[in-house]
Amino acid sequence: MNAELLIEPGRAEKNYWRDLWCYRELFYFLAWRDILVRYKQTVIGIAWAVIQPLLTTVVFTLVFNRVAKLPAPDGVPYFLLVMAAQLPWQFFSTSLSASSNSLIGNANLISKVYFPRLIVPAGSVITSFVDFLITAGLLAAMMLWFQFLPDWRLLALPLFVALAFGAAFGAGLWLCALNVKYRDFRYVIPFIVQFGFFLSPVGYSSDRVPAIWTWHGFDIPARLLYSFNPMVGVIDGFRWALLRGQTDLWWPGIQLSIVLTAALCLSGIWYFRRMEKTFADVI
Amino acid sequence: MSDTIITVSNLGKKYRIRHQAGRQCYTALRDVLASKIKGLFQSRESEIGDRKSVEDFWALNDVSFEVGRGEVVGIIGRNGAGKSTLLKILSRITEPTGGRVRIRGRVASLLEVGTGFHPELTGRENIFLNGAILGMRRVEIRRKFDEIVAFAEVDQFLDTPVKRYSSGMYMRLAFAVAAHLEPEILIVDEVLAVGDMEFQKKCLGKMQDVSTKEGRTVLFVSHNMAAISRLCQTAVLLDKGAIAARGNTGSVVAAYFQSNAGDNAQFIPDPAKAPVGNDTASLIALSVKGADGGTGPTFVSSAALKVEITYRVLKPVRVLHVGFDLHGADGTIAFNAIDMDAAEGGADERSHRPGVYMSVCAIPGGLLNRGRYSITVGSDTPSGVNFYCENAVYFYIVPADGRDAHSENRPGLVCPRLSWKIRQVSL
Numbered sequence: 001m002n003a004e005l006l007i008e009p010g011r012a013e014k015n016y017w018r019d020l021w022c023y024r025e026l027f028y029f030l031a032w033r034d035i036l037v038r039y040k041q042t043v044i045g046i047a048w049a050v051i052q053p054l055l056t057t058v059v060f061t062l063v064f065n066r067v068a069k070l071p072a073p074d075g076v077p078y079f080l081l082v083m084a085a086q087l088p089w090q091f092f093s094t095s096l097s098a099s100s101n102s103l104i105g106n107a108n109l110i111s112k113v114y115f116p117r118l119i120v121p122a123g124s125v126i127t128s129f130v131d132f133l134i135t136a137g138l139l140a141a142m143m144l145w146f147q148f149l150p151d152w153r154l155l156a157l158p159l160f161v162a163l164a165f166g167a168a169f170g171a172g173l174w175l176c177a178l179n180v181k182y183r184d185f186r187y188v189i190p191f192i193v194q195f196g197f198f199l200s201p202v203g204y205s206s207d208r209v210p211a212i213w214t215w216h217g218f219d220i221p222a223r224l225l226y227s228f229n230p231m232v233g234v235i236d237g238f239r240w241a242l243l244r245g246q247t248d249l250w251w252p253g254i255q256l257s258i259v260l261t262a263a264l265c266l267s268g269i270w271y272f273r274r275m276e277k278t279f280a281d282v283i
Numbered sequence: 284m285s286d287t288i289i290t291v292s293n294l295g296k297k298y299r300i301r302h303q304a305g306r307q308c309y310t311a312l313r314d315v316l317a318s319k320i321k322g323l324f325q326s327r328e329s330e331i332g333d334r335k336s337v338e339d340f341w342a343l344n345d346v347s348f349e350v351g352r353g354e355v356v357g358i359i360g361r362n363g364a365g366k367s368t369l370l371k372i373l374s375r376i377t378e379p380t381g382g383r384v385r386i387r388g389r390v391a392s393l394l395e396v397g398t399g400f401h402p403e404l405t406g407r408e409n410i411f412l413n414g415a416i417l418g419m420r421r422v423e424i425r426r427k428f429d430e431i432v433a434f435a436e437v438d439q440f441l442d443t444p445v446k447r448y449s450s451g452m453y454m455r456l457a458f459a460v461a462a463h464l465e466p467e468i469l470i471v472d473e474v475l476a477v478g479d480m481e482f483q484k485k486c487l488g489k490m491q492d493v494s495t496k497e498g499r500t501v502l503f504v505s506h507n508m509a510a511i512s513r514l515c516q517t518a519v520l521l522d523k524g525a526i527a528a529r530g531n532t533g534s535v536v537a538a539y540f541q542s543n544a545g546d547n548a549q550f551i552p553d554p555a556k557a558p559v560g561n562d563t564a565s566l567i568a569l570s571v572k573g574a575d576g577g578t579g580p581t582f583v584s585s586a587a588l589k590v591e592i593t594y595r596v597l598k599p600v601r602v603l604h605v606g607f608d609l610h611g612a613d614g615t616i617a618f619n620a621i622d623m624d625a626a627e628g629g630a631d632e633r634s635h636r637p638g639v640y641m642s643v644c645a646i647p648g649g650l651l652n653r654g655r656y657s658i659t660v661g662s663d664t665p666s667g668v669n670f671y672c673e674n675a676v677y678f679y680i681v682p683a684d685g686r687d688a689h690s691e692n693r694p695g696l697v698c699p700r701l702s703w704k705i706r707q708v709s710l
Contacts, residue, residue, distance in 0.1 A: 004385065004386070004387050005375075005384075005385070005386040005387070005390070006383060006384070006385055006386075007372060007373070007375060007378075007379060007383060007384040007385075007386070008379070008382075008383045008384075009378055009379050009380055009381055009382075023418075025415050025420060025421055026415045026416060026418075028415075029411060029412050029415040029416075030412075030415075032412075033401055033404065033408075033412050036403075036404060036408065037401060037403045037404065040403045040444075106399075108395075108398060108399070109398060109399050109416065110376075111376065112376065112392075112394045112395045112398040112399075113374075113376065113392065113394075113398055113399070113416055113417065114374050114375035114376050114392070115416070115418075178312075182312035182315070184312045184313055185312065277377075277378045278377075278378075280371065280376045280377040281298070281377055
């Protein structure tokens with residue numbers, strides 16, 4: 001072994017990405033640890049992963065459909081409309097909060113061992129993805145129950161899953177790096193998640209948002225502004241792919257979502273890498 | 284041995300420290316925003332005043348040294364000398380502010396025993412997790428799994444969550460994983476400070492194996508000078524972030540001891556403030572000297588020593604003895620010496636005539652092992668104790684620079700050369 005390692009200040013390590021590859025097993029182990037630990041010493045164990053989305057969906061259906069009288073598109077049970085949105089939203093919100101707190105939670109590791117720090121927030125996104133898969137299984141069961149099966153559009157789902165991944169990862173990186181530096185960010189995160197919930201079409205369909213909203217004589221492109229939330233495109237995509245295209249896919253929104261997600265991811269990685277060197281000193 | 288595996292040149296690390304009461308070390312966004320807004324409205328002067336509260340602190344400053352392949356280097360120094368910062372830079376946990384390090388080979392660092400152990404996971408799961416954290420591959424861990432379990436002696440608790448482990452088991456398991464790493468360079472920080480004696484001995488043995496049998500380069504930080512002397516051929520002494528000495532372990536350890544201002548091979552109680560003694564006898568001075576008259580506190584292991592106890596007898600007594608206990612660094616008594624063993628001389632005189640006396644005990648060269656020793660001195664008469672002073676002096680034994688092969692790595696507080704005879708008793 002004659003791999004030479006040079007340690008210098010401010011050195012952008014050439015082999016960072018290679019290191020990341022070398023440490024892929026650690027990545028796997030950290031995710032595995034989080035999954036194992038999550039349901040240890042709980043009464044119903046893994047059932048939590050089923051009960052939570054199920055109950056939330058039931059409540060949202062009652063509130064938005066029965067109380068607020070929002071309609072579902074033709075032939076789509078409102079329950080499935082909510083659940084198809086609940087699936088990516090739950091993934092986004094849990095991975096966002098998990099990855100933002102991940103570095104703080106692993107502070108003992110950060111200050112004692114070297115490894116590419118990117119593994120930590122990425123690992124927590126993966127952990128949330130396991131919940132996502134469980135919820136997806138639940139959704140499949142519910143679709144069988146309602147006898148409402150998806151068609152060929154399902155093939156587009158992986159694209160939207162990737163988009164959800166990107167959005168969660170990019171935003172997670174930003175929040176996680178900021179959280180190390182400014183500890184009051186941990187109070188900001190629940191806010192973001194809560195706001196994001198109402199600003200995302202989880203309980204309702206995004207076509208309820210008017211294209212143009214006239215306010216005191218000004219025309220506001222409400223739908224476009226609304227789509228600046230990258231999760232809007234993701235959720236619309238999920239609904240479109242899962243519910244046989246019964247909900248419309250608003251292309252400008254999807255495109256905006258893709259661009260925003262890419263920007264969020266790249267800038268997140270850039271910012272994280274910049275902050276990474278000082279993590280051990282400030283954590 | 285000749286090729287260098289680690290080259291450290293002009294390494295520096297700066298920390299900013301804030302002198303502000305009640306301020307946590309974390310920056311809160313609130314504070315940053317507040318000070319930015321304040322800055323908008325306030326004059327420049329107050330900002331300068333604010334800046335004064337931030338001070339640069341160089342944890343390491345212009346440190347350069349080289350380590351050869353297969354070398355075991357001890358890094359010593361007082362708390363805050365920069366040892367841990369150095370290790371953190373070498374193991375890439377933190378970045379230096381200046382200078383550079385060139386490392387050839389895989390580095391594994393063990394700055395803490397049990398990093399990343401999760402209390403809820405079982406022993407088996409933690410072995411895999413911890414191994415991965417320390418940079419082992421899964422196949423590597425699987426291959427060494429049995430060895431690790433055997434070393435840790437936890438086989439029947441392998442599927443118990445480690446939160447139910449005793450702290451000894453926990454430590455053993457954690458060290459076992461780390462000890463089975465196979466890097467070219469192993470960086471170890473103070474891990475031996477934990478655990479019982481048995482465990483420490485086992486760890487030291489394992490470290491010795493790693494360095495001698497497997498030919499790895501080891502950087503070892505410890506406050507345990509006995510361990511340093513035993514394991515390391517060379518050492519680096521850090522003081523206030525700079526290198527104070529580098530070279531042969533014996534001389535560096537001696538330099539470390541000499542820099543310890545609190546340690547002294549002479550003890551002279553102040554009769555006005557804190558007299559040591561009663562109305563029968565009182566201690567005037569206790570000193571350890573080399574046979575050549577050197578006053579220490581560092582002595583070469585091959586040199587003979589004299590322990591001189593000077594005391595005043597205040598009234599005639601029938602019998603009076605002075606003596607001392609010699610303690611090793613961990614407080615164990617190596618031996619007790621008492622002047623009733625004196626073959627002839629002033630004992631009779633002393634019991635009849637008050638005055639100042641000196642009892643001198645000769646410790647032959649080569650008896651004491653390397654390490655730190657202390658002396659507890661005392662005197663008694665049949666009616667009771669006259670004076671007793673615990674750990675009155677400290678001194679150090681370091682190996683002779685000429686390094687005679689025998690004194691290498693012998694365990695124990697003493698290492699006397701006993702007489703041996705070897706003869707053949709049968710075919």
